Amino acid sequence: MDNQNKDTNTILISPVTRIEGHAKITIMLDLEGAVKDARFHVNEFRGFEKFCEGRLFTEMPTIAPRICGICPVSHSVASAKACEMIMGIKPTYTGNLLRRLIHIGQNVSSHALSFFHLSSPDFLLGWDSDPAARNILTVADKYPDLALRGIRLRKFGQEISERITGKKIHSMGIVPGGMGYPLTEVNRRALLAWIPEATETVKMGIELIKKYQDDHKEMVSSFANFPSLYLATVGPDGENELYDGKLRFIDENGKILEDQLDCAKYLDYIAERSVDWSYLKYPYYKPYGYEKGFYRVGPLARLNVASRMKTPKAQKEFLNFKSLGNGKPVHGTFYFHYTRLIETLGSIEEAEGILKDPKVTDEDIQTIGRANFYEGVGSSEAPRGTLFHHYVVDEGGRLTKVNLLIATGQNNPAMNRSVFEVAKQYVHGKDVKEGALNRVEAAIRCYDPCLSCSTHAIGIMPMVIEIKDHLGETINVIKRD
């Protein structure tokens, strides 16, 4: 955390640590030293939407996941679904099963990374501990069993991908129409053998976070606690769903605003606007407008939105989570961690069910098709939330438009609000302690943002660069409208 107090009225945290990507936070103070505003800036830029234009649409399930090394499977799945809509085909039963399994693997891996590697140092070592040592290595030194288990849980998630496609990251197997590789019996058994250990590890994580929540009730309940709308994918009965389902919006009181929405209609409900200080766009729920329509996605949203979990162990924890809100959505940002682990538990249970499905090793894994329609939309629940891929193609199947609406982008307004709320709570005046700034960063880490994913856009992006002299006076402003 450098560049503090460069400007007498501004505190800059750059770079934000232990997140995926590069970002900075600016906290603006008033004359009395109270927080006036706080902003989360994303200073990465990728441009996938533009340079994918002109490629054949069937290449997208392999190109798009290169956006991110953490959630490549979610990109592949959303992309493959968009392609299938263009082709007018559906994956085979086993192809779907394997895609679901590999998607679970990625979510387990990502959630393990978020909780054990990136966030647990705050809980286990303390918010105000030495920042140089506040990392997974110190956790491994002081809590070797837990750290090792966390690392192995991530390994399990990645091994699912490796045992199906031969690669842990950026696997080439997810294709329009299903999967490119089958699961062998040897690999099925090997993955099944992981289930008890993986379950045990997640349970340990859940106990850890629940104890922390009990021991720090005031902090946890007040940490960036603000009402918002929520969006997530649900199954036909409103059950929690990560791979395939329909969309549900709820309001801050839990009232269902939209249910069983086809992802192809996402633009009817979601609009985006650009801001001049970040590469990340500001999506919002269209019917409510920009001011009132900001919503959250991701594990907290998924569990707030869902009526139930699909598996018994996760359902038990889900009921405990729901009790925190007394029948209403839980708005506390800190609960992202708890919901992330509940979801991981459910994923492992679901993976066990899939691995015991007698058809999982079938070789009928892909249907073949060609471009029959001009437009396709696919969605999936990435670890960080709902992800949309939207393609328009010409007669030959060449992409003429690519729109990617990424989970982190959808959480952007909420992340800004979280930063503001936490800054108001912990930052007073320019002389702030490092631990307070760490809490501000932690508000972002709750969302487990993947900035590489979310800064994919290209086009006219308003930009303002302010040049200040040593007294903090603005001497030049460069604007691009």
Place this chain on the structure above:
Amino acid sequence: MAKIPVNIDGKSLEVESGKTILEVCKANDIEILTMCHLEGLGDIGACRLCLVEIEGINKLLPACTTKVAPNQVIKTKTEKLKKYQKITTELFFAERNHVCAVCVVNGNCELQDLGYKVGMTRVRFPYLFPKCEVDTSHPWYVMDHNRCILCTRCVRVCGEVEGSYNWGVMKRGVAARIISDFNTPWGESITCTSCSKCVNACPTGAIWPKAVVQGQFKKNPKMITELVEKRKMHL
């Protein structure tokens, strides 16, 4: 056919006259790198990978189009040749936009194999990053100029084997492009028979079927060779 003496890489051989150096090397298990050569098609010496040194001749000559002559002393694996082979390979990559990770033939690509063979670890020349068309107008196949190395195997197989003469080459040097008919979209070709011979003859992922996706496609150039051989049997 008369036998003549030649020396290749220090090995004295009695070989049939009228054969190319490449044919002689192949018959004697002497490896020569090639890219534009495909057994069954006429050779044109375009890729310059099969260059050899011949004593008494002060320039390098392509093995695929140079015929053996009596008492020739030929060298195929000198440091000079290896250096040029590596440069040539790097230039293939620098000239167009080759992104193996997302290519249909990733893992089954002759250009990729060549890179490994010559020990290419990076490209030392500036990439040109040309803006290339992806022609998806054909109902079944794609022509992606980003991945084309101008070996013209597609042009020759289409003319020499299929007899359609759909493919041709326009412009010169780095501006050269493979074209369908008179530079019209492939899907509008009046000569293409959709036989897929060009798809299999192409050594990279430049021509591929729409039905396959990344890393799934394994080409079968030997099919061309076998077809040509079978036709000879019936003549």
